Amino acid sequence: MSHEISDDNLPEAHGASHGHEVASHDDPFADPGLPAHEPRRTDIDERAAQRAERQVSLLFIVSMLATAGFIASYVIFPIDKIVTIWPLGEVSALNFSLGMTLGVALFCIGAGAVHWARTLMSDHELPAERHPIEADDEVRNDVIEQFRTGAAESGFGRRKMLRNTLIGSMALVPLSGVVLLRDLGPLPGKSLEHTGWSKASKTDPIPLVNMNTNKPMKAEDIVVGSLTFAKPEGLEEDAHDFQVQIAKDALMLVRIQPEDLKDAKSAELGFEGILAYSKICTHVGCPISLYEQQTHHALCPCHQSTFDLADGARVIFGPAGHPLPQLKITVDDEGFLVATGDFDEPVGPSYWERSR
Template sequence: MTHQDNSPEERLPEAGKPGKPPKLADPFADPGLPPHQPRRQDIDERAAKRSEHVVARLFATAVIAAFGFIASYVLIPKEKVVFIFPVGHVSAQNFALGGTLGIALLCIGVGAIHWARTLMSDVEHVSERHPIEAPPQVRQQVFADFQQGAADSAIGRRKVLRNALLGALTIVPLSAIVLFRDLGPLPEKKLFHTVWSSGKRLINMSDDRPLRPEDILVGSLTFAQPEGVHESDADFQVVMAKAALMIVRLIPTEIKDKQSADWGHQGILAYSKICTHVGCPISLYEQQTHHVLCPCHQSTFDLADGGRVIFGPAGHPLPQLRIAVDSQGYLAAQGDFDKPVGPGFWERSA
């Protein structure tokens, strides 16, 4: 009777015996670099010249497109509409701006890629891993490689390419300058002045009638707008954002600031309704204290003391409008506000 040992060790195939899977190759082995193959431009100067001319023409096209962008912005009216298939009706200026700027950027990108693929060096360089802090010899090698790359790019020898690239990179950014100009209208002196001027009557916003001194009662708060401004005007909100006026009548002996009294008429004072913190309209009036309160952030101003800030985040007093009575007995402005209206801004000196 033959004895069989059924231990696990004997059931497993042994190395080199049938049934043993063969050893697999290292899946992470370094494949190495294929032999370098020179390009046609590397051995044929005429081919290199042709590539140079292609790149130069692309950069020149970018310059022309940039000038087209600027011309489109200046010459094409904003309201002009054209039909573009298959998009439909679009703004002619937007279409021209997008097309010319896209062509300029595309030509610079394609030109740079063609330059790199056909004229710059394409020899692969192997750099072994090294510590994060480079030793001095590596730093020297980096600078040497950079100088060699600059030499391989032929930017010093191929003057046509260099000048074309410099021209494209100089002209195309002008497109961004033109776009910055279109971020909004130039403020010029608009932040310093409103539509109020000498002789303009104060119009009651409640009934759209000119105000007389007898219309303003002691302790009341009246809102007014300049003569000639109407709610139906297209720019009404823009104008009133700076010209809105509130009028109070105080007992003359209660006015603390002499200039405020001189700029009023028989205790009638006219102040800007626009808070000097963030420009909210002021509408809350305390009759006994002569204080007005901004409902947005609780800035409080004393109308009996030149619109001085007595509480809250506002940084400037309320501008006052100098008023008088005209020949027909109506309240009229004697000029513009004494200070810029609304929140402070960086150009403002006081």
């Protein structure tokens, strides 16, 4: 026997109790509402809830142990130790241990939080109608009440083991960032206050060597308007510490007509208008390589700090903090340019430990 089916005989769709319009043939895009809530096992079985609590706490404890392992790796493994790990091959023991321990620490915190939310926190879905951006007092009070309800249902205050292990893991993870400061290298101390020129004296001067020809220079080799780069004699490019030393010892030479010099002290440090300045910019340490002979201005290409070499390398533009250090030079008995002491100021950028 056949029966005629009408819309009145259709069963009530899920969500109708929430006040949403039921989908029909006439309006297939109507809001179907929320499905009926189905309790989880942890909602009805306290033993299952306690088991989930222990699992979450274990994840947080593993995170704490991994963070401790991250810090211990800095003590255990030297920077240059290489190990073979299948299938990666040869890798840095330090980098591998740091990556693994930090990854486990962060993963366990995330996995623990997700497991906690999915098994122990309330999972009731609550619809919220759209409202203007500026909420009224009723909405704000409702949000505050929902927050309090959510905090209570999360078990954060009641489940002490979860709370304490979460706080412990979150407190330890930032310590891994503290030990990373070691990779910044040793503190500069007074290393920038003395260069390779510090070994020079009036009785035992150091010859200036041309960076391009690797030969000593005579005063007549430096012509007005030119810019010449120099280094101390004995500093060879194949030396293991060449890059470290040249970063402090690099020198640039200019020759300016004596009547154009504006700073008497700077003129005394030079020889017949030949001035020797540090090539290292006093802003962030870039090498200066641009010179304008008409104005006697030297320009750093990195951030456009500009120095007046005719006026003691005074800063006339840009972010540099102080003038370029100058080297005391003269000539020896054969007419070669030599240095008789170190720079008059520490080379390189400003830093708070500067004593001069």
